[in-house]
Amino acid sequence: MHEFFAPLPQDFDQLAHAARTKRGGGFGKDPDLRTVGERTYSAFERVAFAPTSTAPRQRDWRHIPYALWLAADRGLHTHTPLTNRYFEVAVPEALASRRPLKWGRGLLHTYLQGFNPENPVFLKLAHTARDFFLDPRVLASLSETEANGLERLITTLDVLDPINGPVHVANDILGMPADKTLAQWQERHALTQGFWLNNFCKQAFLEALQAPEEIRSSIGYVKRMCEWAMHDIGKPTQRLRYPLCRDEFAYSLLSPWFERNPRQDIKNALLSELLRTLGDPRHNHAGWLGVRREAMETASRWLTSRTMDAFFEILRHTEDDIGPYRRRFWEAYFHAGHILEAWIALGEQAVTELQKIDPTGELSYAKILGKIAPNQCVLMLRMGNILFCDWSHQGRLRAIAHNAKQAPKLYQNEYELFQLRFPTTLDFNDGQLDDPGLVHYESKLGGWQDTARHFIAQHLGIQLPLSDLMPTDASD
Structure with missing residues (x-):
């Protein structure tokens, strides 16, 4: 319960400003509530928490709400005769005082900050606060101060009803016109x-x-x-x-x-x-x-899709001649549910093009360090236990076990060139070439696509027909 009573901001609400009105009826400046709570607790501790003692001052009685829950096992909430006298005698009598709002301030602050409908003492506080603020004399005092905006909270929205109050506030906020802000609701x-x-x-x-x-x-x-x-x-x-x-x-x-x-x-x-x-x-x-x-999986899937789409848009802007074939190939596996993660690493020109596509800078990416063509970029995709790195602009498609020591880790901010051109035992060419990476050959005829799909079927057991991997119109 400690966090309920950490010192509140000096201007917790405009009840603090009410004392400056011409009529003078208000709540005054907020104290340090933790200090006030401890001081109030000590005042009643000195008289053994006797509910009928005349030693505590009226101010001590007025500040009882601040001392109710100083800690889980410490506070006036454990002294039932004393709190009962506060709720049943002191607060009702305060309604007849010259400045009743001074009593309401502790009730309202503690109700809002210590809100806990499962606590029986809190429910007594809530009932007392509601009766207090709905009294015509208090409502009249509120209407005469700068705090009159609270009147709607207390009456129309019934915030002091611990069951329905939060529901009414929620519905009121959700029912606001779209062009209104929470700051305006607050004001x-x-x-x-x-x-x-x-x-x-x-x-x-x-x-x-x-x-x-x-x-x-x-x-x-x-x-x-x-x-x-x-x-x-x-x-x-x-x-x-x-x-x-x-x-x-x-x-x-x-x-x-x-x-x-x-x-x-x-x-x-x-x-x-x-x-x-x-x-x-x-x-x-x-x-x-x-x-x-x-x-998490839904948001991650959408972000993976956005990452892939950004990569293919970059290829379109940087005129990668087989960009539409790459898009169709990888999107077919994505929409079939096989691509689990995606990340992009970009050269200098590719970064510039991404900034045009995503001017707000929402989409994260990595930079490629090292000597490459400035328009080059890499699409990194995880399918099962394999990480694929598809290099743009005459680059190769490479694959590596995603948990291999040489495998680049996804979601880094930058990669050295050697990290993305890793040594790997996963060979698209069956050892017939020095480089295990796959050259994107004969895209229009499905050349590299057929080789890649057989590789994926062999290592991951994923079967997709070549027709699903080919664009119906390469200009799309």
């Missing part, structure tokens, strides 16, 4: 950035991830949830808001597509947002830690 309700990090908001996020599949299949949902998932977007401090929810997050976005393909615009949006929020699942294992296998 409307007199909140600041700190609101998105509390446990109540985390629960609302989880509720939003449970939306029906037809909603989760929309591009609007994808963009909204990815906006919600990231904190401090575009800043050096950018990070996932709820790291422990990454599995539910990825699964919610990808599960509608486990058995079917999305429209290309939705797939592109999903890949862009997932790369931004979680990284590339093929090599950023920390970003996808704990995510279910089906979600």
Whole structure:
């Protein structure tokens, strides 16, 4: 429970600004909540937590919520007579005081930050806070302050209902027009950035991830949830808001597509947002830690397809004369489910062409170090236990056991030339040539394609007819 009560930002919500209004009815500046909690606990500890002692000051009673959970086994939550008197006597009496909002501040902060509907003391806190804020005198005080945006949260969205409050907030955010931002929603309700990090908001996020599949299949949902998932977007401090929810997050976005393909615009949006929020699942294992296998495999398959497509687009822009034949050959194996991973290594000109194809720089790649033609590039593909390296522009097709010592490791940022022209016992030419690599001969007649498919059938047991590997129109 410790993380519930780490010191909150000074401007956790605009309740802190309310004291500056002309009417003067507000919550005042936030204290260091951990320090206040410890001080409040000590005040009641000195009187043996007696609920009827007159020694603790009114301020100590007002600050009881901050001291409820200082640690899992330490806090006023273990002293039932004292907390019962706070909930049943002190707070109701505070409604008649001159400035009742001063009491509401501790209730609201602790409710949002310590949100835990499975805890019986928290449920008492929630019930007390709801009754307190729905009292006409408190609502009237809120309407007279800069914090009046909270009124909609408390009444219309009923955030102080621990069961339905997170659901109402989730539905309200998902129902926003696409052109509205979460920052605007936040401003409307007199909140600041700190609101998105509390446990109540985390629960609302989880509720939003449970939306029906037809909603989760929309591009609007994808963009909204990815906006919600990231904190401090575009800043050096950018990070996932709820790291422990990454599995539910990825699964919610990808599960509608486990058995079917999305429209290309939705797939592109999903890949862009997932790369931004979680990284590339093929090599950023920390970003996808704990995510279910089906979600990782779906995203990885899409990224493999995108990597291959980028390679073939580079060939088109750099005028590789057999580019359409390469595309048809490898895409046939991919669509049959046999290509498990793909990575590209690029020469200088090929990098320039990729930047034209992918101006946002979303697609990762490796650079080739060493003396090669600047337009050359390599498509690296893993099928079963074999890694294929297909060199462009009169280069050869090479193969090696993917776990061999000489095999290049996928997803590196750069490769020395010798790493991609490795010694290998896997020979396309049956020892008839000095080089085991396959020259791309007679593409129009299926020459190299037939040799390669027999090699694949021999070593991997994958059988595809030559007709499936030949383009119907080489100009496509």
